């Protein structure tokens with residue numbers, strides 16, 4: 001069941017979203033070669049707690065950290081570790097959520113650390129553009145799969161692949177609510193979008209095939225063929241008019 005949110009609920013999610021926007025700004029300046037992924041996680045956790053919010057992922061189904069940090073061929077759900085150090089030339093996916101007064105927001109982006117080859121920068125650009133195109137579909141009256149199709153069409157036009165195993169989702173009083181929002185599919189299907197729907201849109205894109213596999217830690221999803229992957233996510237409200245991106249200032 002898709003739960004529509006009231007203005008009061010959206011206001012709380014906006015507060016959560018704006019904290020995440022600040023976290024993303026902070027991470028762009030903070031993440032440097034030589035840092036461990038656990039150091040990054042600790043900084044973000046302290047920042048969120050200092051803003052009277054709570055991390056959304058820590059403890060979620062036993063996930064041990066505040067940020068999912070997924071490097072290079074890791075697609076999503078990488079676990080921060082003191083032993084994992086960020087290197088020059090890595091692409092680092094940073095995915096996190098926070099909770100304000102019981103309401104969630106969720107975001108992700110992928111950062112190039114230092115210099116990366118043009119084709120890698122292209123992967124990041126195309127994934128971010130596909131999210132922007134998905135957001136542009138979030139008008140009342142559009143169908144859910146219009147959002148999905150916008151991502152797939154853009155990504156595949158550039159020769160990249162869309163991950164199938166993980167999808168976007170509704171969000172509100174829980175991190176994951178209905179509906180699921182795949183990043184692939186034909187347009188014109190699924191429920192109509194209505195004002196008050198809040199969706200976490202999150203394309204995951206690879207340079208090779210779309211298949212993923214889970215590592216022995218039970219969490220980290222990597223591309224099966226070892227190709228690089230990118231992930232961008234925003235929490236978006238369907239309004240009477242233009243969509244509002246809660247995780248953007």
Ligand code: MG
Pocket residue numbers: 106107168169200202233
């Ligand atoms: Mg999400």
